[in-house]
Amino acid sequence: MSEPTVVVVGSGPIGAAYARVLVESVPGAKVVMFEAGPQLTAIPGESVRNIADPAEKKHAREISQGPQAGSLRESLGLPAGVAVEGMFTAREGTHLIDFGGEGSGHASSFPAAAASTNVGGMGAHWTCATPSPQFSERIPFIDDAEWDDLLTEAKKLLHVSSAAFADSAVGAGIRSLLEDEFRDELPEGYGPSTLPVAGDPQPDGSMRWAGSDVVLGPLIDPEAPESARFELHDLSLVTRVEVEDGRATGVTVEDLRTRETRFVPADLVVVAADAFRTPQLLWASGVRPTALGHYLTEHPVVISTVKVDADLIEQYATEADLDAEIARRSINPVDPVAAVNRIPFSEPNHPFSLQVMYAENPPFPLPADHPDADNRWGYVNMGYGTRKQPRFEDAVTFDDDEPDYRGFPNMTIRYELTENEEREIAAATERLRRAGRAIGKFIAEPRLLPPGSSLHFMGTTRIGVADDGTSVADPWSRVWGVDGLVVGGNGTIPTANTVNPTLMSVAVAVRGARKAAEALGA
Numbered sequence: 308m309s310e311p312t313v314v315v316v317g318s319g320p321i322g323a324a325y326a327r328v329l330v331e332s333v334p335g336a337k338v339v340m341f342e343a344g345p346q347l348t349a350i351p352g353e354s355v356r357n358i359a360d361p362a363e364k365k366h367a368r369e370i371s372q373g374p375q376a377g378s379l380r381e382s383l384g385l386p387a388g389v390a391v392e393g394m395f396t397a398r399e400g401t402h403l404i405d406f407g408g409e410g411s412g413h414a415s416s417f418p419a420a421a422a423s424t425n426v427g428g429m430g431a432h433w434t435c436a437t438p439s440p441q442f443s444e445r446i447p448f449i450d451d452a453e454w455d456d457l458l459t460e461a462k463k464l465l466h467v468s469s470a471a472f473a474d475s476a477v478g479a480g481i482r483s484l485l486e487d488e489f490r491d492e493l494p495e496g497y498g499p500s501t502l503p504v505a506g507d508p509q510p511d512g513s514m515r516w517a518g519s520d521v522v523l524g525p526l527i528d529p530e531a532p533e534s535a536r537f538e539l540h541d542l543s544l545v546t547r548v549e550v551e552d553g554r555a556t557g558v559t560v561e562d563l564r565t566r567e568t569r570f571v572p573a574d575l576v577v578v579a580a581d582a583f584r585t586p587q588l589l590w591a592s593g594v595r596p597t598a599l600g601h602y603l604t605e606h607p608v609v610i611s612t613v614k615v616d617a618d619l620i621e622q623y624a625t626e627a628d629l630d631a632e633i634a635r636r637s638i639n640p641v642d643p644v645a646a647v648n649r650i651p652f653s654e655p656n657h658p659f660s661l662q663v664m665y666a667e668n669p670p671f672p673l674p675a676d677h678p679d680a681d682n683r684w685g686y687v688n689m690g691y692g693t694r695k696q697p698r699f700e701d702a703v704t705f706d707d708d709e710p711d712y713r714g715f716p717n718m719t720i721r722y723e724l725t726e727n728e729e730r731e732i733a734a735a736t737e738r739l740r741r742a743g744r745a746i747g748k749f750i751a752e753p754r755l756l757p758p759g760s761s762l763h764f765m766g767t768t769r770i771g772v773a774d775d776g777t778s779v780a781d782p783w784s785r786v787w788g789v790d791g792l793v794v795g796g797n798g799t800i801p802t803a804n805t806v807n808p809t810l811m812s813v814a815v816a817v818r819g820a821r822k823a824a825e826a827l828g829a
């Protein structure tokens with residue numbers, strides 16, 4: 308195929324990974340990316356955590372909140388926001404699926420389900436934790452050698468740094484305290500360690516957090532020749548993937564500034580529009596494999612906040628270490644995280660992952676006269692992610708007769724925890740109590756967050772080995788029964804796991820993109 312055109316729907320890290328691999332590996336190929344939300348930063352897709360000015364950062368987060376962006380949305384020339392009094396936004400930069408206004412989705416059993424609508428997607432707002440899947444978290448039909456290769460490539464694309472904050476003496480002290488508590492029950496190599504994160508450590512000790520910008524790399528560098536074969540259109544809503552005789556022929560896209568609609572032909576369409584809106588767009592386009600939207604999983608999360616105890620930590624770090632660390636942190640006051648540790652998933656005894664964020668202040672304000680306020684040794688915000696076993700019944704479904712706020716068949720999410728999950732959540736809660744006591748004193752006791760809170764939504768466009776109704780796409784993410792149509796994102800992950808999913812989804816995308824590149828004449 309000479310000089311093929313690829314349309315990518317969605318500008319998050321996964322759409323970006325497809326764009327990068329395809330432009331770099333298919334000579335002459337052109338990638339046109341459509342993003343429903345606005346561009347937030349001068350460099351497209353940059354993490355908003357890198358924005359130094361607090362007001363600018365807040366604005367960038369607000370305009371990412373789609374139907375909940377209120378007046379800012381209107382100022383972009385979009386129809387009035389559908390914000391309602393008293394609603395809450397799950398996390399800054401995201402908007403709830405069930406936001407309660409007109410055209411809202413229905414998700415009472417999964418109330419914290421959310422999305423981001425902006426260039427860079429959730430990847431402009433994420434925490435950047437990028438551990439690798441282990442043991443049964445990996446997709447079984449991809450062999451270990453290929454996994455290792457795909458993960459290496461995904462780490463390169465996301466600028467993963469394995470030793471972030473490794474020089475934090477307090478961070479190292481926290482690892483030692485966890486090691487003392489859990490040493491005897493974890494397999495070799497799966498004990499407490501630093502959490503790999505996506506970002507570039509800077510000479511001053513701060514971090515430049517990664518978003519779609521680093522994944523796109525040369526595609527958004529005007530000096531690089533690759534940039535001539537890449538277009539990114541923000542505020543452009545893809546309303547339909549057009550399919551003729553079993554083959555995707557392109558997309559219909561609405562320019563949200565002018566309200567004009569046009570057809571854009573393509574040799575390949577990649578839909579990477581998140582785990583809810585990817586299946587919704589396929590459904591709206593008449594592409595409806597049995598498993599579409601089903602097998603929804605996430606990570607039930609138990610979290611707590613702990614005040615670091617001076618006597619405990621001083622076994623491993625000195626006052627002088629702390630002074631040096633406070634001086635280093637003061638260089639970058641807008642980014643409150645000082646160290647990130649974890650205990651990864653392992654089998655058979657630890658099917659959980661613990662994430663431990665060390666920061667100078669607790670994540671919620673404590674009154675100045677609170678006995679635990681202003682702790683010189685700081686605080687840890689930590690949580691266990693647990694597994695959800697995939698079941699057909701847990702699903703997002705779509706109603707052709709009820710349009711949502713964008714005019715798409717509206718979503719209803721149905722989701723339930725079973726005994727399996729309850730048992731693992733109880734075991735993780737017990738471990739969290741032990742971890743907290745090992746480090747200091749709870750100022751927020753362990754608690755299970757409402758379903759959807761992990762923001763790691765998986766399974767709704769899962770890949771599988773056979774077109775037997777239990778998967779939406781083949782092992783290379785090609786939608787069953789439609790040529791030239793590929794899905795990307797956490798929705799493709801079919802396993803029960805606890806790993807933060809983005810690195811894994813980028814790895815799956817690299818696999819899909821390499822296969823697509825072959826077909827396009829790489």
Ligand code: FAD
Nearest residue numbers: 317319320321343428429430434435436545580796807809
């Ligand atoms: P997204 O990043 O969600 O991007 C999808 C894009 O598609 C959106 O911008 C959307 O507007 C666009 N879109 C949707 N429909 C259409 C349409 N019809 N037309 C055009 N565009 C459309 N993951 C981790 O692995 N580690 C973490 O530490 C982590 N922390 C997180 C913290 C926060 C606060 C948040 C919000 C998320 C976090 N995540 C984390 C999740 C992570 O951000 C996602 O896994 C990742 O962004 C998924 O990438 P994606 O490209 O598949 O989707």
